[in-house]
Amino acid sequence: MSTDERRLDLRIAGYQFPEMAGHGAAKTDWDDANWLMIAGKVLADFGDAWSFMEPCMSVFEAQHLGNWLQQIADGERPDRLDFLEPCLAFTVEAGASPVVVVKFSHRASRSRRFDEPVGVAFALGTDDLAKAAVEWREEAARFPPR
Numbered sequence: 001m002s003t004d005e006r007r008l009d010l011r012i013a014g015y016q017f018p019e020m021a022g023h024g025a026a027k028t029d030w031d032d033a034n035w036l037m038i039a040g041k042v043l044a045d046f047g048d049a050w051s052f053m054e055p056c057m058s059v060f061e062a063q064h065l066g067n068w069l070q071q072i073a074d075g076e077r078p079d080r081l082d083f084l085e086p087c088l089a090f091t092v093e094a095g096a097s098p099v100v101v102v103k104f105s106h107r108a109s110r111s112r113r114f115d116e117p118v119g120v121a122f123a124l125g126t127d128d129l130a131k132a133a134v135e136w137r138e139e140a141a142r143f144p145p146r
Contacts, residue, residue, distance in 0.1 A: 006120055007043040008102060012036050012062060012139050016055040020146070033146045034059045038088070040108060044120045050110040056087040059145050065090070066137035072098050073129035099123045 013036075020033035038056040043049045057065070061083045071078045072092050081090040087108035093099040104110070105117035124132070 005043075005045055006122055007041070008120065008122065009041040010136070011039050012143055013039040013053055015143060015146070031058075036062055036143055038108075040088075040104075042104065042110075042120060044118070048110065052087075052104075052108045054085070054087050054107045056085050056108060057083045059140070059143050062140040062143065063137070066133050066140055069100075069129055069133035069136060072100065073126045073133055075126070093121075097123050097125060098129065100129075 015033065016035035016037050017032050035055045035058055037053055039051070039053045040056075041049070041051045065081065068078055068081045068090065077092055077094055077098075083089070085106075087104070087106045089103040089105075091101045091103070093101060099121050101119050101121045103117050103119045109116060109118050111118075
C-alpha cells in the first residue's frame with residue numbers, strides 16, 4: 001500500500017517453524033506450524049522509516065487480511081482487523097475514498113515497544129485496494145495451513 005508520502009510493503013517471509021509439518025501433530029504443534037513470519041517495511045510521514053520481521057499472524061489470519069482488503073475495495077467498511085499477536089491492526093475510516101489505518105505495535109513498531117503504537121494512514125482508491133487484496137491473497141496462498 002502506498003500514498004504520496006507513505007508506503008507499506010508487507011510480505012510473508014515463511015513459516016515461523018518451517019521444520020514442523022503439522023499433519024497428525026498435537027494441537028500445540030499444529031498451531032505453531034501455522035504461524036507466519038511477516039516482513040514489513042514502513043515509510044511514514046517526514047521520511048520516518050523502519051522495518052520488522054516478526055511472527056505477526058497465522059496462515060488463517062493472513063487469508064482473512066486479503067478478504068478484509070477486498071471488502072473495502074467492494075465498498076464495504078468492515079470492522080477493525082486484529083490478530084492474536086498484537087503487532088499489527090487494520091482499521092478503515094469512512095469517506096469519499098477509504099483510508100486504511102495500520103497500527104504497528106510491539107516488535108512491529110519503530111520503537112519495538114508495546115506502549116508506543118504507531119498508526120499510519122493510507123488513502124487508497126478502490127482499484128489500489130483491489131490490487132492489494134489480490135496480491136496479498138496470492139502471497140497467502142503460498143503458505144497453506146499445515
